[in-house]
Amino acid sequence: MKKTGILNSRISAVVAQMGHKDTLAIGDAGLPVPMGTEKIDLAVKLQDPTFQTVLETVLTELEVEGITLAEEIKTANPEQLAAIKKVLPDVEVTFISHEEFKKELANTRAVIRTGESHLFANIILRSGVIF
Numbered sequence: 001m002k003k004t005g006i007l008n009s010r011i012s013a014v015v016a017q018m019g020h021k022d023t024l025a026i027g028d029a030g031l032p033v034p035m036g037t038e039k040i041d042l043a044v045k046l047q048d049p050t051f052q053t054v055l056e057t058v059l060t061e062l063e064v065e066g067i068t069l070a071e072e073i074k075t076a077n078p079e080q081l082a083a084i085k086k087v088l089p090d091v092e093v094t095f096i097s098h099e100e101f102k103k104e105l106a107n108t109r110a111v112i113r114t115g116e117s118h119l120f121a122n123i124i125l126r127s128g129v130i131f
Helices: 009-017 051-058 078-087 098-107
Strands: 023-027 038-041 064-070 092-096 110-113 123-127
Touching: 009 038, 009 110, 023 051, 023 098, 051 078, 051 123, 064 078, 064 098, 092 098, 098 123
Parallel strands: 023 110, 038 110, 064 092
Antiparallel strands: 023 123, 064 123
């Protein structure tokens, strides 16, 4: 049995298979996942697990060089934006409309669904390299 890091076997496998510039999304409970994109559903109930818990756990194993967020997070959920910037202070941030964000999900390796119920608690992580 794995002792630390990501214990969910599917998330662990997706992260292990990611290469430079590949993307992985983490979303709130209401984020629609496009047909054909893998959904890894962790939601148990509202706020369980939270977006921030899942993000911080994924970051223990995934090197991230850039993120994409919905422009709407700036006004609809500034607290979440501040929390994201706190754990990813030195990465490139791209803001796009929420509609465009949902379209970009079709290009991700997977979407991890959390129990998060706060608006626009969604992120696309772009994998970096460790050397």
